[in-house]
Amino acid sequence: MKIEKPRGTRDFLPDDIEKRREIERIMRKIAESYGYREVLTPTFEHLDLFTIKSGESIIEEIYAFKDKSGRDLALRPELTAPVMRLYVNECMGIPKPIRFYYFANCFRYERPQKGRYREFWQFGVELIGSSSYLADVEVIELAYRIMDELKLSFEMHVGHVGLLRHVLRDLSEDRANKIMRLIDKRDLDALDRYLDGDLRDKIHSLVDMVGKSDVLEDAKKIIPNFNFDHLERVCRALDDLEVDYKVNLGIARGLEYYTGVVFEAYAEGLGAQNQICGGGSYRLSHLFGGDDVPATGFALGFDRIAEICDLDSKKPVRVVVVSFRGLEVEALKIADAIRSKAVVVTDVMERSVKKQLSYANDISADYAVIVGEKELKEGKIAVKDLKTKEQRITSLEEFLETLG
RNA sequence: GCCCGGAUAGCUCAGGGGUAGAGCGCAGGACUGUGGAUCCUGUUGUCCCGGGUUCGAGUCCCGGUCCGGGCCCCA
Numbered sequence: 160m161k162i163e164k165p166r167g168t169r170d171f172l173p174d175d176i177e178k179r180r181e182i183e184r185i186m187r188k189i190a191e192s193y194g195y196r197e198v199l200t201p202t203f204e205h206l207d208l209f210t211i212k213s214g215e216s217i218i219e220e221i222y223a224f225k226d227k228s229g230r231d232l233a234l235r236p237e238l239t240a241p242v243m244r245l246y247v248n249e250c251m252g253i254p255k256p257i258r259f260y261y262f263a264n265c266f267r268y269e270r271p272q273k274g275r276y277r278e279f280w281q282f283g284v285e286l287i288g289s290s291s292y293l294a295d296v297e298v299i300e301l302a303y304r305i306m307d308e309l310k311l312s313f314e315m316h317v318g319h320v321g322l323l324r325h326v327l328r329d330l331s332e333d334r335a336n337k338i339m340r341l342i343d344k345r346d347l348d349a350l351d352r353y354l355d356g357d358l359r360d361k362i363h364s365l366v367d368m369v370g371k372s373d374v375l376e377d378a379k380k381i382i383p384n385f386n387f388d389h390l391e392r393v394c395r396a397l398d399d400l401e402v403d404y405k406v407n408l409g410i411a412r413g414l415e416y417y418t419g420v421v422f423e424a425y426a427e428g429l430g431a432q433n434q435i436c437g438g439g440s441y442r443l444s445h446l447f448g449g450d451d452v453p454a455t456g457f458a459l460g461f462d463r464i465a466e467i468c469d470l471d472s473k474k475p476v477r478v479v480v481v482s483f484r485g486l487e488v489e490a491l492k493i494a495d496a497i498r499s500k501a502v503v504v505t506d507v508m509e510r511s512v513k514k515q516l517s518y519a520n521d522i523s524a525d526y527a528v529i530v531g532e533k534e535l536k537e538g539k540i541a542v543k544d545l546k547t548k549e550q551r552i553t554s555l556e557e558f559l560e561t562l563g
Numbered sequence: 564g565c566c567c568g569g570a571u572a573g574c575u576c577a578g579g580g581g582u583a584g585a586g587c588g589c590a591g592g593a594c595u596g597u598g599g600a601u602c603c604u605g606u607u608g609u610c611c612c613g614g615g616u617u618c619g620a621g622u623c624c625c626g627g628u629c630c631g632g633g634c635c636c637c638a
C-alpha cells in the first residue's frame with residue numbers, strides 16, 4: 160500500500176525550492192527596504208479568530224478540529240486576522256505606524272484546481288496605525304514594486320469599497336453584503352434581478368468604470384454626494400510614483416471588514432484562478448479586543464506567482480571530485496579543501512572513474528577534479544572543465560584561485 | 564455540494580475479453596586512467612479497491628476511493 164500525499168498538498172523538489180526561495184528572497188528584500196519587519200504567528204489558532212469576522216459558515220472551508228482538551232482550533236486560512244491578533248496581544252503599545260510582513264503557509268478545505276491548493280503560501284504586509292491616503296499609497300506601491308521586480312505581467316486594479324457602501328447605504332446590511340458579493344463576481348444579470356431603478360443604474364455604471372484615473376470624474380457626476388478626496392489623492396500619488404494601475408470601482412472584495420481603498424492584481428496564465436494579490440484598508444483590531452486602529456495591507460498568492468514567475472536563479476559552481484581505487488580518502492581531503500569555494504560532491508558508491516565522470520555530467524557539474532596516482536605523487540590534481548572538455552594538471556591552490 | 568476527464572513499471576503512457584508492454588530513468592557491463600554517443604544485460608507490476616457478467620476480466624457492467632480540470636466559494 161503506497162501512501163500518497165493528502166489531497167491539495169504538494170511535494171517540492173530541489174529545483175522548485177530553489178526557485179521559490181529566490182522569489183521569497185526578493186519579496187523579503189523589497190518589503191524590508193520599506194521598513195517592514197517579519198512576524199510569525201502559530202500555524203493553528205482558536206477557531207473563533209476566524210469566525211468572528213466571517214461567520215460560522217466559514218468553518219466549512221477551514222481545517223477545524225478539537226484538540227485533546229476539547230478546544231476548538233483551526234489551521235490558519237489566512238494571515239491578516241492572526242497578525243491583528245498578534246498586534247492586540249503584544250503590540251498595542253508600540254509606536255505607530257507599525258510595519259509587519261509575513262511569509263507562511265495557510266490551509267483551506269476547498270476543492271483543489273489549477274492555482275488552488277489546500278496548503279498554500281502567502282506573503283503579505285500589514286501597515287497598522289494610519290488611515291491616511293499615504294498608508295494606502297505605500298502599501299499599493301510596495302505590492303506593485305514586488306510584482307514588478309519579479310517581472311510578472313499583471314494588472315493592478317484600485318477601487319474603494321466605501322463608495323459602494325455609500326451607494327448601498329439605505330439597504331439592510333444583509334442585502335448590501337449580498338449585492339457586494341454580486342458586484343465582486345461581476346454578475347450583472349443577478350444584480351439586475353436584485354436592484355431596480357436609480358440604484359441599478361448607478362451600480363451598473365460603477366461596475367463598468369475601469370480605466371485611468373479620469374474615470375473618477377465620471378464617477379463624481381453619478382455619485383455627487385460621495386467624498387472622492389481620499390481616492391483621488393491615492394491615485395495622484397500613484398501616478399507621480401509611476402505605479403501602473405487601473406481605477407476599478409467594481410472591486411468589492413469578498414470580505415466585510417474592508418473600509419476604504421481596496422486593490423487586486425491579476426495575472427495571465429493561471430486559468431480560472433488569476434488573482435495574485437489582494438488588499439486594502441480595514442478595521443479588525445477591535446473585533447479581537449483591541450483598539451479600533453486603522454490598518455491596511457495586502458497578501459500575495461505565492462504559489463500562483465511561483466507558477467508564472469520566470470527567473471533564472473544563479474546556481475553555485477559545482478565540483479565533482481573523482482577518485483581512482485584506493486584514493487577515496489585522499490579525494491575526501493581534497494574535497495574538503497575546495498568546499499569553501501564551491502559545492503563539492505564525492506563518490507560514495509565506489510564506482511569506476513568512468514561512472515563517476517558520467518555522474519558528474521548528469522548533475523551538470525562545472526568541474527571534475529580527478530585524483531590519481533600520477534598527479535598525487537607530484538602534489539598535483541587533474542582538473543577537467545566539463546563544459547569545454549579541457550583537462551589540465553595543476554595544483555590545488557591554483558585551482559582554488561580560479562574559483563575566486 | 565455539482566459537472567467533465569483520468570488511475571497499467573520509479574516517470575510518461577500504449578493495450579479495450581485469451582501469457583503484462585514501449586519509451587525514458589535507474590544499476591551493471593562492453594571499456595580497471597576519463598563524461599554527453601552507441602550497444603548489451605538487469606531492475607520493479609495486487610493493471611486503484613470491491614462486487615458482478617464470463618470457461619476466462621487489466622479490458623465489459625455496477626458501486627466506491629483517489630487524482631486533475633471546471634463550477635460553487637475564494638478571507
